[in-house]
Amino acid sequence: xxxxxxxxxxxxAEGVRLAKPQVISAYPITPQTIVVERLSEMVxxxxxxxxxxxxxxxxxxxxCAIGASAVGxxxxxxxxxxxxxxxxxCLTYAAGGRFxxxxxxxxxxxxxxxxxxxxxRDSVSQLDSGWIQVYAENAQEGLDLALMSYYIAEHKxxxxxxxxxxxxxxxxxxxxxxxxPTQEQADAFLPAYETENKLDIDVPKNLAFSAGPEHNYIxxxxxxxxxxxxxxxxxxxxxxxxxxxxxxxxxxxxxxxxDDADYILITLGSIAGLxxxxxxxLRSEGKxxxxxxxxxxxxxxxxxxxxxxxxxxxxxxxEKDISFGNEGTIFTNVNSSLFRSGINIPAYNFIGxxxxxxxSHEDISExxxxxxxxxxxxxxxxxxxxxx
Amino acid sequence: xxxxxxxxxxxxxxxxxxxLLGAAYALKGDSCYSIAFPSFGPERRGAPVRAFTKLxxxxxxxxxxxxxxxxxVILDETLYSDSLKNLLKPDGRIIVNTKHEINDEVYSFDGSxxxxxLHLPTVNTVMLGAVSEISGIVTIENLNHAIESYxxxxxQDKNKKAIDAVKEEFR
Numbered sequence: 254x255x256x257x258x259x260x261x262x263x264x265x266a267e268g269v270r271l272a273k274p275q276v277i278s279a280y281p282i283t284p285q286t287i288v289v290e291r292l293s294e295m296v297x298x299x300x301x302x303x304x305x306x307x308x309x310x311x312x313x314x315x316x317c318a319i320g321a322s323a324v325g326x327x328x329x330x331x332x333x334x335x336x337x338x339x340x341x342x343c344l345t346y347a348a349g350g351r352f353x354x355x356x357x358x359x360x361x362x363x364x365x366x367x368x369x370x371x372x373x374r375d376s377v378s379q380l381d382s383g384w385i386q387v388y389a390e391n392a393q394e395g396l397d398l399a400l401m402s403y404y405i406a407e408h409k410x411x412x413x414x415x416x417x418x419x420x421x422x423x424x425x426x427x428x429x430x431x432x433x434p435t436q437e438q439a440d441a442f443l444p445a446y447e448t449e450n451k452l453d454i455d456v457p458k459n460l461a462f463s464a465g466p467e468h469n470y471i472x473x474x475x476x477x478x479x480x481x482x483x484x485x486x487x488x489x490x491x492x493x494x495x496x497x498x499x500x501x502x503x504x505x506x507x508x509x510x511x512d513d514a515d516y517i518l519i520t521l522g523s524i525a526g527l528x529x530x531x532x533x534x535l536r537s538e539g540k541x542x543x544x545x546x547x548x549x550x551x552x553x554x555x556x557x558x559x560x561x562x563x564x565x566x567x568x569x570x571x572e573k574d575i576s577f578g579n580e581g582t583i584f585t586n587v588n589s590s591l592f593r594s595g596i597n598i599p600a601y602n603f604i605g606x607x608x609x610x611x612x613s614h615e616d617i618s619e620x621x622x623x624x625x626x627x628x629x630x631x632x633x634x635x636x637x638x639x640x641x
Numbered sequence: 642x643x644x645x646x647x648x649x650x651x652x653x654x655x656x657x658x659x660x661l662l663g664a665a666y667a668l669k670g671d672s673c674y675s676i677a678f679p680s681f682g683p684e685r686r687g688a689p690v691r692a693f694t695k696l697x698x699x700x701x702x703x704x705x706x707x708x709x710x711x712x713x714v715i716l717d718e719t720l721y722s723d724s725l726k727n728l729l730k731p732d733g734r735i736i737v738n739t740k741h742e743i744n745d746e747v748y749s750f751d752g753s754x755x756x757x758x759l760h761l762p763t764v765n766t767v768m769l770g771a772v773s774e775i776s777g778i779v780t781i782e783n784l785n786h787a788i789e790s791y792x793x794x795x796x797q798d799k800n801k802k803a804i805d806a807v808k809e810e811f812r
Contacts, residue, residue, distance in 0.1 A: 258664035258675075258791060370681055422681040423704050428660050429676045430667045526702030609681060611706040 254432045254498075261424035264392040264431045265357050265417070266291035268399025270301045271439035274329040274355075276321035278306040278314045284334040284369050286359040286425045292329075311336040315343035315354070322352035323460055325451035327403065330354065333421065334361035337375045341382070347414045348383025349476060350461050351450055353406035354414040355399070356384075360522070360573070361421035362608045370609020371421030372573040373522065377550075377582050383476055385415040385483055386551045388521045393431050395419050397500060400434075400443055404490040407446045411483045413476070420523040420573075422609065434498055442497045480552045487549065505554035507546045508561045510536060514543030516624045517562050519587055520571040521547040524605075524612055528571070531617040542621055553586055559594030567599045569624040571617075571634075573606035580631045599627070605634040643778060644707050646728065647692040649716035651684050654765030657792075658714070659692035661769055665779040665787035666696045676701050689720055696778060712736060712776060714768055721747070736771060738764055748775060755806045759799060766800040770807030781808050 259267065266288050269277075277296070279289035295301035304321075308314045311332050318328040332340060337358055347354050358376050362368040376386060385406065389395040398417045406415040419425050452460060464472055488504055495501040509529050511517055518528050525546035535542045545561050547554065562568050568591075572583040579585070584602035591600065603620050605612045616634050623632065645662065649655030656679040663677035673696070680691040693707050709730045715721050718739040725735060726746060737743055738752040752767040761767070766788070773779050781804055788800050 256667070258660070258667055258677075258787075369683065422678070426681065427676050427678040427704065428663055429701070430674065523704055527705055530702045613705050613708070614703070 254434050254438070256430055257433050258428055259392060259431045260287070260426055260428050261389075261392040261395050261419050262286050262288040262359070262426070263291055264396040264433075265399050265419065266295065267431070267433050268396035269329055270295050271434060271436060272329075272355075272400055272403045272443060273301070273327065274303055275326040276304045276306065276318065276328045278308050278317035278321070278328070278330050280308050280311050280314045280332075280336065284336055284359070284361050285331065286333060286421070288331045288357055288359075288425075311339040312343060315340045315347060315356070318354045318356075319343065319347050319350060319352050322347075322354050323350070323452055325446065325448055325453070327407070327446045328352075328354045329356070331357040331359070333359035334363055334369065334375045337379065338363060341379060344379055344382035344384060346461070349472065351412040351476070351479070352414060353403070353412055353446075355402040355406055356414065356416050357399070358416050358418050359421045359425045360418050366608075368608045369421070371423050372607045372609065373418070373420075374574050374607070376416060376418050377572075377574040379416075380551055380582065383413070383480070384551065385411075385413055385480060385549065386418065387415070387549050388418045388547070389424060390523055390525050390546065392424060392427070392429050393500070394502070395424060396431055396433065397494065397498070397502070400439060401490045401494055403446070404443055404493070405483060405486050407448070408486045409448070411479055411486050412448070412450060413479050413483065418522070423523045432500075438497050442494060484552050484554075503548065505547075505549045505552070505557050506561065507548060509544040509546070511543035511545060511561050511565070513541060513564070515541040515566040516569070516621060517543045517545055517565045517567075518569045518571060518617075518620060518624065519545040519547065519558070519562070519583075521550065521583065522573070524571065524573075527612070527614065528617055531614060531621065535618075535621055540621070540625070547583070550583065550586065553590060555590040555593060558587065558590050559596055562591070562598075563594075563596060565598060567601070567624050569601045569603055569620055571603045571605060571620060573604075575604050575607065584631070601628050602631040603634050604632065610635055642695055642697040642701070642703075644696075644710040645694040645712045645714060645772070646707060646710050647694070647714050647716070648720045649690055649692070649765070650720070651686040651688050651690050653716045654763040655690055655716055656692040658716075658765040658769045659694045661766070661784065661787045661791060662694045662772065662779065663696070664791050665783040668783055668786050668790070669779065672698050674698070674700050676704070709733070712772060714772055716752075716764055716768055718743075734775070736768070736775060738768055755810065756803060759803055759806065761799055761803055766803045767807055770804040773804075774807060774811040781805070
């Protein structure tokens, strides 16, 4: 292992290099981030033996990855914001075709008004596309997820594409020290991709076909079951990862001081660190608060979340997303999970960070305060009365 | 936590300086953590830009915008304004690349004369050396180590000479 001072994009590119995808397809124009620039340099200098295909759009980037996966190749692409939305048609093709492509998405705002700063509306809007979705908190987790993603996505019980999300700028453009594993370690962790779901001249079969009503719903049922099965494969991947690399993640979600907490803030992505820091401070003042960081939101950690908050009096959900005319989508998902689990406690939604708006110490402190003392069901944080 | 804001113009290398300082600090040892980031959003050559370094003895969880800082480093003196002192923590300092004495509260350092004498197109590493000398956050050796690790090989020597020249200046 070597310690390097890298941006989230660069760390992720190192993880992809170690995973050795045979095909990388990408459209290099804004809002794309430099992860694909680094990968193209690695291909150019020979440190990554991969076919790097420059395409003319994000729609083509994913189409190309689907084509590569359909002949049994390990494929990678990356995107962000409007680029992800332009891919949307292909997202369901990849998922329905059960092509285990790994894609990095830099979470950036969606137009209009045009803005390339970070928020999570791009990926959250695509939750129903059939992809596994995971959110990193820091650059190290990004690198580690690049490796773990292939293990999970390509597992024969899953065979589903996976989107790794890194908060735009806050993770993608921020430099920090990262442990870069050796190729030997990566090879010991990640087996070569083997599948029967490919075009093979010796075993001819039809892929990406039509299916009428009598069969179509069975495919959809199986797609759903595969995502649910991914839960145990995620646990398996993390166990093996910890054995080889010595870094352990918390599975579908991570809890902090939740065991005896009355007030729990649930969030995802890079803001979780600041939430934990504020929780520490509030604990020192005697307040029983805790934090849950959702890592995977597809499959959604219904049982794990219920276990984490079952003793809480109130929960708050902080997210960089809004489903206009309703509420934050993570809030909807959390409430549904708690309801299904028979947990009937107040839950408040806090929408923050849209279009890259900073979420400050004071904002998080105020959120904890409002969780404890009650507030509106859905709250936009950091917006002044005069701005409403 | 020690926090530094770098002010420069696009192309002057403010972010490179922020990054090298973060890397140099991380190279000091196991309980030295750092993050460095540019001002978020699109950037243009010549336009004012900011960059940030945060340093601490424990992993840095707080990725929010820097509000109060220990050091403000200004690569282009036209970006200086008196109001910047409002961003400083109580013992914070402003370090400006300038040939003039600005005022008693500001540390004026003529970095451009050093970079010009070495035919360096940017003053960023010279000012990085000045920050090292004034603050003691990192040593000149840490900076040289960072330059060797993270700058393209063809410009390493020139930039290490710049750091050495700053060291001489402070002797």
